Amino acid sequence: MIYERMKKKRWNDFVKAKAKTFCSVALSQGIAVWLAVAVLVSMGLQAEEELGNPRSSYGLGSAGYLKGDNLLYSLFVDTPESSWTKEEKEKALTELLLATDYIEEQASAYHCETRLICDWEENADLCSDAVVDFAINDEEDFTDRLDEEIARWVEEKVDFEGLKESYRAKGIALLVFVNNPGTSYAIVFDGTDNPKESLILFGQEPPSVFAHEILHLFGAHDLYRDAEYTQEVTAYVGAAYPLEIMYTVADENGVLRKGKIVNLVSPITAYHLGWIDYTEEIDLFPQLKREQK
């Protein structure tokens, strides 16, 4: 059933169209080539083209609120053009832990306690491997096939409910790691599809991209230009919070840092994540209000 639901053409067209736009915007601004896409089937392709569409499922989906304990399950995927060595996996874990430590610290600054449990060197049941017989990169039309694989993995390979129970975790998401360059993105619940939420993360991405994408799973929205909000909002964010992590994943010089995240979680994203229940920006820009579908 899920296979059918996920195998929709819009996903392909949408990602391809959007990937091009976002990448060129990102490149022209000298920042990273990255992209977060939420699949919003019920609203249709037409609506997806408009600004203001949430690319997150605040409080819904398998990764609900970013509070308490949440699990991130790592799946290392080999493709015909890339595979993972033990050392490379460990490096990806180091980057991931940098990102999750960062998120926990940011939450703590808002007096909100959260723990992202993902260290598979400590918890071996939070990691496994998979193989696909097609390439996964920005040049390939892989999304339909990857959608199908993910649908199968979350049904047969990763026991979302069992893991949640055994860790007494509030939420869980799947991280699909691919060891070649590409544009990472989030697949979040849209009210119909993808209740089991996931991320596609490409090797060589800096930890700020990991953090940005993980935050999408838990309600954060893109705050950069031409993504989800009007230019009025994105210009405001750029001026008020130039290093906001949903606005940029680069540092103040436009550099993608390895080994450190220098970006910030502004009150706007803190509000979208449920760490605070109010920020004055929602009065200034009502489009920023959280929406629970």
Ligand SMILES: [Zn+2]
């Ligand atoms: Zn994003």
